[in-house]
Amino acid sequence: MKRARILLNGEITSVTVNDNLDAVLQDGTVIAQTEADWLPPCDGKIFVLGLNYADHAAELAFKAPEEPLVFLKAPNTLQGHNKTTYRPDGVDYMHYECELVAVIGKIAKNVSREDAMDYIGGYTVGNDYAIRDYLENYYRPNLRVKSRDTCTPVGPYIVDAADVADPHNLTLRTFINGELKQEGSTSDLVFDLPFLVEYLSAIMTLEPGDMIFTGTPEGLADVKPGDEIVTEVEGVGRLVNTIISERDYLKTL
Amino acid sequence: MRHSRILIDGVASNLAIDPNQKQEMSSQYWLPATTGTVFGIALNDKALYASMEQAFNEKPHVNPPKTPVLHIKTDNTHIGYGAAIPAPNDGTPIYAGPSIGIVIGKQATRVTEASAMDYISGFTIVNEVSLAEDSFYRPAVKAKCRDGFCPIGPWVVNKEAIASPESLDIHTFINNERVHSTSTDQLVHGLSKIVSYLSSFITLQAGDLIIAGTPLRTEKLALKAGDTVAIEIDSIGRLENPVVLESNIKTEQG
Numbered sequence: 001m002k003r004a005r006i007l008l009n010g011e012i013t014s015v016t017v018n019d020n021l022d023a024v025l026q027d028g029t030v031i032a033q034t035e036a037d038w039l040p041p042c043d044g045k046i047f048v049l050g051l052n053y054a055d056h057a058a059e060l061a062f063k064a065p066e067e068p069l070v071f072l073k074a075p076n077t078l079q080g081h082n083k084t085t086y087r088p089d090g091v092d093y094m095h096y097e098c099e100l101v102a103v104i105g106k107i108a109k110n111v112s113r114e115d116a117m118d119y120i121g122g123y124t125v126g127n128d129y130a131i132r133d134y135l136e137n138y139y140r141p142n143l144r145v146k147s148r149d150t151c152t153p154v155g156p157y158i159v160d161a162a163d164v165a166d167p168h169n170l171t172l173r174t175f176i177n178g179e180l181k182q183e184g185s186t187s188d189l190v191f192d193l194p195f196l197v198e199y200l201s202a203i204m205t206l207e208p209g210d211m212i213f214t215g216t217p218e219g220l221a222d223v224k225p226g227d228e229i230v231t232e233v234e235g236v237g238r239l240v241n242t243i244i245s246e247r248d249y250l251k252t253l
Numbered sequence: 254m255r256h257s258r259i260l261i262d263g264v265a266s267n268l269a270i271d272p273n274q275k276q277e278m279s280s281q282y283w284l285p286a287t288t289g290t291v292f293g294i295a296l297n298d299k300a301l302y303a304s305m306e307q308a309f310n311e312k313p314h315v316n317p318p319k320t321p322v323l324h325i326k327t328d329n330t331h332i333g334y335g336a337a338i339p340a341p342n343d344g345t346p347i348y349a350g351p352s353i354g355i356v357i358g359k360q361a362t363r364v365t366e367a368s369a370m371d372y373i374s375g376f377t378i379v380n381e382v383s384l385a386e387d388s389f390y391r392p393a394v395k396a397k398c399r400d401g402f403c404p405i406g407p408w409v410v411n412k413e414a415i416a417s418p419e420s421l422d423i424h425t426f427i428n429n430e431r432v433h434s435t436s437t438d439q440l441v442h443g444l445s446k447i448v449s450y451l452s453s454f455i456t457l458q459a460g461d462l463i464i465a466g467t468p469l470r471t472e473k474l475a476l477k478a479g480d481t482v483a484i485e486i487d488s489i490g491r492l493e494n495p496v497v498l499e500s501n502i503k504t505e506q507g
Contacts, residue, residue: 045327045328047394069392070392070394071391071392072324072327072392072394072398074290074455075290076456076457076458077455136318136319137313137314137315137390138296138389139295139322139324139389139390139391139392140390140392141392142322142323143292143323143454143455144454147323147454149362203395203398203399204327204399205329207328253363
């Protein structure tokens with residue numbers, strides 16, 4: 001089963017998603033994929049892993065960490081499928097990050113690695129954009145780089161965990177205007193899902209809807225206004241986003 | 254007017270309190286006074302900042318911060334007046350973090366410093382509890398996001414009731430002994446600047462809270478199971494919480 005949320009007549013509406021990837025209302029009404037106003041598929045804490053693929057860590061000239069590098073985002077940054085993300089004027093490097101997102105399905109505290117997968121309710125796709133110009137060495141990666149308005153597309157939907165046979169063997173791909181730019185596999189995660197659920201639930205209580213963005217492999221590239229960015233995770237989904245200029249973004253406020 | 258949130262028959266309810274009326278604190282189950290996202294500003298106390306000046310120019314920092322340093326206190330950390338702050342079972346030291354809390358009153362995107370006060374509805378008291386702040390290099394999730402590590406309340410006081418929010422005394426008491434005093438005039442970045450800066454890339458919503466700044470976590474602010482910690486801020490009130498060993502906390506705190 002795939003579950004999503006759309007904005008319908010001004011209201012947040014839960015829907016299922018059919019095999020054509022259209023939204024289906026509770027009464028069976030179908031809203032075409034291209035017509036639906038997709039929202040982020042859930043609300044919750046937003047954890048993101050940095051340097052969680054050995055190849056990406058090497059790309060950034062970092063040694064993979066011995067302990068997970070976890071940072072938080074605030075809900076302001078989430079953006080639905082088929083929406084826009086703005087590139088600030090005058091920056092040199094803004095890049096996408098295609099990520100498998102695990103969504104917590106039930107309350108988790110002090111969960112062991114052995115039991116951890118029982119607490120994952122489903123999966124979705126995340127695009128964890130970053131503005132590298134704004135990096136500072138304080139709580140790095142700092143919120144100005146990562147928790148910006150519009151900067152974290154997620155969705156289009158959550159696919160039930162039961163429908164993903166092996167979340168640790170999924171291909172991730174990013175395309176800019178149809179051209180393949182990034183490719184990797186979740187088999188290369190430095191810290192896998194059981195480890196992350198155990199690690200986070202030892203610190204704090206996790207709740208349904210909490211999201212764990214598991215990090216991105218190598219293959220980053222700059223994105224410019226007008227670019228269509230597609231991030232996809234095999235067996236999970238395909239998330240589309242378009243970059244706009246700051247000037248065009250300001251017009252929408 | 255003071256605006257609080259309390260639990261009545263299991264339901265979160267708003268309670269407006271006339272400041273001239275005596276409030277019996279033990280008669281209510283107090284919830285966190287705000288419901289939105291909670292941001293904190295690190296390294297925003299003058300003495301703490303000064304103590305770091307040398308480290309700022311060394312690895313891993315290399316340069317002093319160019320912008321205010323932000324962190325997030327996740328929902329699981331938020332508790333109300335009187336609720337227990339869980340102390341780690343393994344005895345890891347924890348520290349109180351007294352601060353004024355800035356409460357957002359309406360949606361704020363890219364607001365100027367001059368107009369920032371228009372977007373603030375009021376102020377509250379926050380105890381931004383933390384493990385030792387031994388590093389400011391990586392995000393402090395482990396140190397700052399444990400359950401119950403962010404008492405907020407007991408209420409939000411309308412900004413109109415506070416004549417000079419930029420010079421309010423803040424006192425911290427542990428077991429009724431005053432252990433620390435500071436003032437909102439010790440902030441590196443002032444209240445309006447903080448709101449303006451955050452809103453430059455984060456749309457703030459009504460009910461969001463910004464923890465303006467906490468002092469250096471000296472041993473005077475260390476907390477242990479069995480302690481009662483209270484933070485008092487002029488014109489706002491007193492936020493008091495017991496510290497209880499995590500394994501001895503039985504009930505959900507909501």
